[in-house]
Amino acid sequence: MQGVKDESSGGGGSGGGVVRKGPWTAEEDEILMEYVRKNGPRDWSSIRSKGLLPRTGKSCRLRWVNKLKPDLKTGCKFSPEEEHIVIDLQARFGNKWARIATYLPGRTDNDVKNFWSTRQKRLARILKTTALPAKSEKNLQQINSAVLPPPAFEPGPLPPCEGQCSSSLRYFDDNIEIPLLAEGSEMIPGFSDMSFHDESSFAPQGLPFFGLDLGLQGIKREPGSSETPDGFFDDFPTDMFDCLDHPPASSSTW
DNA sequence: AAACCCGTCAACCGCAGGACG
């Protein structure tokens, strides 16, 4: 993985010679940080052309953005609030990870992408295990509870924002201002612990995993974003939910 | 104890678009 000649696409190809790939060493990190201190986060390709590092400009930039940049939340799991944001913004923007990451201080597009990928895998696995054994009553109940809103579910009104929003987790743009909850409060009754890291919470609380709006009014979908919140169902056979008496709501409700 | 599964993370690849000569 190291010392591989790299003439791949994407620019940053000036300089010639052997290009190092693979994990970064502490020495390389230090050199890169020193370069950024002196020159700022730009002209990545000159790092190689000047012989400072045997890395492509792309590799240097990626390392800086994902690991070395100040104020990154490295090694810190996504909080429930951050999960809310990702889920809702993914529903709105689609797989625009870099854009979504701008709403999450300290998170990179790679973080968001990995988070979403893990979530997708988990969903796929859960649906696979719950849907496979045909139409037994028990499994039907499981799937229904996972895919469909709980019967008595009523999206509660948004709590007042003043003084309660976690300021670092309020996010804005031209069209939306979505208040987020103070720590410990519930956006929706019963959904306070919907971190998908807790698989046991999936079945009874499955709704949020499908990116439903969670009562967040004012979100406008962008043209081009998937009708289903995350294109999630695209990944499964069309007869996936044949066993359901009541299939998920039509796409117009997403 | 070993094999297997799964989640997380880091890094690479290919592509698109902008800047510039």
Added chain:
DNA sequence: TCGTCCTGCGGTTGACGGGTT
């Protein structure tokens, strides 16, 4: 206008560690 270079983005892969069987 065209070609080249550079940057940024999204998709994907592989390594690794922890938990489970």
